[in-house]
Amino acid sequence: MPVFTLRSTLIMTLIDFFFNWIVLYTLGSLLQLFPQHTSQYWQLVSILYMLKMFIWLGLRIPLMLPIDRWEQSGSPADANNPELIRAIYYFPFDFTLFYGALLGVFYAVLMLCLVHGFGMSQEVLLPGLMLSGAVCGGAIAIGVPVNLILTARLSRRLAERKAANFEEIPGKNLSLYTKMGTIALALGCAPSLLLFSVQNFAAANQVFVEAQKNARAIERQLHTEAGDFNRWALSGEVHPFHKQGEKVEFASVPVPVGVAEAAHRVQNGIPFSDHKLRVVASFQNGVGVVVQVPELQQNWLALSLVLLLASLWPLVTATLLVRTVVEPIAVIGSTFHRIIGRRRTEESDRVPIFFKDEVGRLAFNANRTIDILTEARAQQEASQQKLAEAYRSKGEFLANMSHELRTPLNAIIGFSRLMKRKLKDTLPDRQQKNLDLIEQSGEQLLALVNDLLDFERIEAGRMSIHREPFELLPLLEGLVGTLQPQAEEKGLRLELHSQNLPIHFHSDKDRLRQVLANLLTNAIRYSDSGTVRLEASGEATGLQFRVRDQGLGMTDDQIQKIFEPFHQVDASHTRERGGVGLGLAIVTRLVSLLRGQIQVESELGKGSLFTLTFPQEEALLPRGEGPEVLVIDDNLDYLEVIHSELSEAGFRVRVASSGAQALEMLRQQKPGLVLLDIMMPEMNGWEVLRALRAIPELQDVKVVITSVVNEKPLGLDVDFAGWLTKPFQLEDFKRFLHQGDLMIVEDDPQTSQLMAQVFEDTGLTPRVFATEAEAHAQLEKELPAVLILDLHLQQGSGWNLLSYLKSRPEAKDTKVFIYTASDLSQSEREQLKAHFVSIVQKHGQDSLRELVQSIVGKSPRQAD
Numbered sequence: 001m002p003v004f005t006l007r008s009t010l011i012m013t014l015i016d017f018f019f020n021w022i023v024l025y026t027l028g029s030l031l032q033l034f035p036q037h038t039s040q041y042w043q044l045v046s047i048l049y050m051l052k053m054f055i056w057l058g059l060r061i062p063l064m065l066p067i068d069r070w071e072q073s074g075s076p077a078d079a080n081n082p083e084l085i086r087a088i089y090y091f092p093f094d095f096t097l098f099y100g101a102l103l104g105v106f107y108a109v110l111m112l113c114l115v116h117g118f119g120m121s122q123e124v125l126l127p128g129l130m131l132s133g134a135v136c137g138g139a140i141a142i143g144v145p146v147n148l149i150l151t152a153r154l155s156r157r158l159a160e161r162k163a164a165n166f167e168e169i170p171g172k173n174l175s176l177y178t179k180m181g182t183i184a185l186a187l188g189c190a191p192s193l194l195l196f197s198v199q200n201f202a203a204a205n206q207v208f209v210e211a212q213k214n215a216r217a218i219e220r221q222l223h224t225e226a227g228d229f230n231r232w233a234l235s236g237e238v239h240p241f242h243k244q245g246e247k248v249e250f251a252s253v254p255v256p257v258g259v260a261e262a263a264h265r266v267q268n269g270i271p272f273s274d275h276k277l278r279v280v281a282s283f284q285n286g287v288g289v290v291v292q293v294p295e296l297q298q299n300w301l302a303l304s305l306v307l308l309l310a311s312l313w314p315l316v317t318a319t320l321l322v323r324t325v326v327e328p329i330a331v332i333g334s335t336f337h338r339i340i341g342r343r344r345t346e347e348s349d350r351v352p353i354f355f356k357d358e359v360g361r362l363a364f365n366a367n368r369t370i371d372i373l374t375e376a377r378a379q380q381e382a383s384q385q386k387l388a389e390a391y392r393s394k395g396e397f398l399a400n401m402s403h404e405l406r407t408p409l410n411a412i413i414g415f416s417r418l419m420k421r422k423l424k425d426t427l428p429d430r431q432q433k434n435l436d437l438i439e440q441s442g443e444q445l446l447a448l449v450n451d452l453l454d455f456e457r458i459e460a461g462r463m464s465i466h467r468e469p470f471e472l473l474p475l476l477e478g479l480v481g482t483l484q485p486q487a488e489e490k491g492l493r494l495e496l497h498s499q500n501l502p503i504h505f506h507s508d509k510d511r512l513r514q515v516l517a518n519l520l521t522n523a524i525r526y527s528d529s530g531t532v533r534l535e536a537s538g539e540a541t542g543l544q545f546r547v548r549d550q551g552l553g554m555t556d557d558q559i560q561k562i563f564e565p566f567h568q569v570d571a572s573h574t575r576e577r578g579g580v581g582l583g584l585a586i587v588t589r590l591v592s593l594l595r596g597q598i599q600v601e602s603e604l605g606k607g608s609l610f611t612l613t614f615p616q617e618e619a620l621l622p623r624g625e626g627p628e629v630l631v632i633d634d635n636l637d638y639l640e641v642i643h644s645e646l647s648e649a650g651f652r653v654r655v656a657s658s659g660a661q662a663l664e665m666l667r668q669q670k671p672g673l674v675l676l677d678i679m680m681p682e683m684n685g686w687e688v689l690r691a692l693r694a695i696p697e698l699q700d701v702k703v704v705i706t707s708v709v710n711e712k713p714l715g716l717d718v719d720f721a722g723w724l725t726k727p728f729q730l731e732d733f734k735r736f737l738h739q740g741d742l743m744i745v746e747d748d749p750q751t752s753q754l755m756a757q758v759f760e761d762t763g764l765t766p767r768v769f770a771t772e773a774e775a776h777a778q779l780e781k782e783l784p785a786v787l788i789l790d791l792h793l794q795q796g797s798g799w800n801l802l803s804y805l806k807s808r809p810e811a812k813d814t815k816v817f818i819y820t821a822s823d824l825s826q827s828e829r830e831q832l833k834a835h836f837v838s839i840v841q842k843h844g845q846d847s848l849r850e851l852v853q854s855i856v857g858k859s860p861r862q863a864d
């Protein structure tokens with residue numbers, strides 16, 4: 001048999017054996033069953049005891065076996081085996097109650113057998129049942145703590161499991177009130193019932209002892225009086241008799257059957273008593289007497305008082321035990337439950353110390369723990385405030401540094417490119433290489449600054465995602481074309497493979513480009529030969545991008561850490577190839593902001609594969625880059641063509657196939673120019689134009705009529721900016737976009753000179769001002785068509801100039817572009833967009849190109 005079951009069963013069997021056999025011997029002595037009925041009594045007791053043990057062991061052993069199987073199999077502490085949980089958590093209490101009830105039934109059946117089988121009087125039945133109740137209570141009071149001790153080690157092992165709340169712990173919800181109350185009641189009832197039963201057994205025996213004394217005295221008196229029975233025969237309870245052999249003669253007849261039977265059974269010199277017949281007899285030398293024992297008069301009042309005391313005593317004991325032990329522990333438990341519920345401590349969380357005992361010490365230590373937690377929480381809050389202040393200071397520092405670093409870096413990169421473009425035919429090769437190195441170093445340093453600032457914005461939660469529809473394939477082709485020289489310089493092949501790509505994708509174009517550019521740049525940086533491949537495919541659920549290289553590769557340990565900030569795969573490679581370990585940390589956070597997922601597979605020495613998966617967003621109408629233009633035409637083929645031409649020319653294009661759709665789009669976003677077809681069903685161009693002019697905020701929108709004929713109607717009651725005959729040339733269209741001059745407000749001389757030269761290449765001659773006062777004076781004289789404004793000036797503020805423009809109604813025709821290196825908050829961005837102000841961030845090498853493209857519809861390179 002398994003160890004735990006054998007050991008625990010043996011212990012309980014020995015306790016049960018000694019306890020019960022002592023009680024059984026005492027019971028037999030009280031009932032005076034020795035020596036006349038000794039053998040019969042022990043035979044009956046043995047049969048009933050074996051039956052009781054068979055029932056007890058037959059239930060106990062199967063219940064305990066799962067514990068041995070659990071220990072032998074080495075199962076973890078959180079194994080949810082119902083049989084095991086039942087054995088450990090239900091056995092100590094529930095099975096002990098059953099065992100106590102089984103003992104009570106055992107003694108009750110024994111008393112019934114003694115009364116009906118051994119000739120015991122009915123008056124011993126009640127105290128016998130009281131004795132069975134006392135034994136039952138005693139067994140419960142002893143068995144519960146003993147079984148709890150036996151299973152304490154197992155319960156402690158199961159308590160190692162982690163649970164989110166108390167209800168997840170297996171077992172039965174058994175409160176201290178129930179356990180302590182049950183033990184107190186059982187322990188209190190057992191002595192009272194036992195005392196009552198023993199007292200009644202003793203009183204019943206005392207009646208027979210007194211009757212036997214009387215019978216001997218009367219029998220001796222009859223010998224003295226020479227057999228004169230007349231005086232004794234007068235008593236109805238005393239029956240003198242002569243006995244010769246088997247012949248018995250009574251002094252008075254008739255006599256009760258029990259009296260005659262006792263006279264026949266009594267032997268010479270040996271007293272006789274029969275509890276069932278309630279008679280005692282004494283006989284010697286032919287003369288004897290039979291005395292009838294009267295019924296024991298039960299004092300029901302006394303019995304009621306005894307039972308009442310037997311009930312009140314354990315109730316009072318249980319109540320006091322609960323009040324002095326259980327309630328203080330319950331108060332401690334409820335206090336900590338309240339603290340855990342609100343996840344913090346408060347000054348009011350104090351546990352009362354009821355008594356100076358072990359429970360009081362527990363309450364005192366609980367208060368000390370609460371004080372420590374409260375103090376720790378206060379220190380944590382103070383540290384968090386300091387940390388927030390430090391984080392804010394860091395953000396302000398980085399924001400200021402972004403302006404101070406980006407401005408000269410943009411100037412370095414811009415002037416180096418300008419010199420290369422201007423002097424490309426006259427510049428010596430060595431100087432050409434020097435300029436290349438200057439541009440490359442500036443771009444690397446600018447990329448590093450951008451990475452630091454981007455990571456700071458992401459961590460601070462200030463990185464905003466702007467989802468817009470864009471053409472996907474041109475983005476990928478442009479990205480590969482931009483990185484192609486870098487790959488060729490290292491002798492690598494950079495390839496683009498696309499399959500089933502949608503024409504348009506709805507996401508943040510700049511952030512997606514940043515993610516792919518980072519992955520491709522890393523692949524080129526950590527590859528010395530082979531091919532770097534960008535694979536893009538359209539799936540049923542979205543888009544998938546794969547960046548595959550044949551470079552250094554990574555181990556499994558390196559893969560686990562590559563997305564951590566400032567982690568570098570190999571310090572030696574990093575020093576050789578550059579980088580500070582922020583690129584992939586930014587990538588994984590941007591992918592998450594774009595609602596995508598990133599996975600990496602790599603093998604050391606064979607290369608790596610980064611897989612990006614993005615869900616398919618809702619398809620919207622396409623657009624390109626540059627000044628925003630709304631094209632309204634019912635011919636879908638024409639919309640496709642004009643969209644393609646204008647997008648390639650650098651304009652941001654939205655299209656509408658009906659007048660109603662166009663008006664709805666105009667209410668949502670105000671474009672720089674509207675191309676309106678006249679011949680449309682349901683709502684023709686003139687009706688759209690009248691409805692547009694009826695909207696106050698859209699009255700100043702430039703509208704150019706497009707038609708296959710060049711016949712302007714007479715007496716037209718609405719104005720428009722011009723007329724283009726289909727098919728029109730792109731240069732004819734551009735002249736309607738910006739009519740007027742260009743004004744630049746920039747305090748950095750290098751940046752302003754660079755911008756002026758770039759715009760001069762596009763055919764515009766800007767006027768440049770470095771202070772708020774100079775710009776304000778010029779605006780009072782003449783408002784420009786386009787204003788490029790830096791918000792943070794050394795002398796003055798660009799915000800003041802915006803406020804001045806807002807105060808002049810005629811300034812609504814001036815298109816304002818904010819060109820700044822500072823990080824704008826979301827509220828500042830919303831404020832600028834509310835006044836139809838465009839924002840171009842000085843964030844990298846393409847920022848000036850984007851600014852030029854937004855104004856004139858072509859990049860500086862296209863201008864050449």
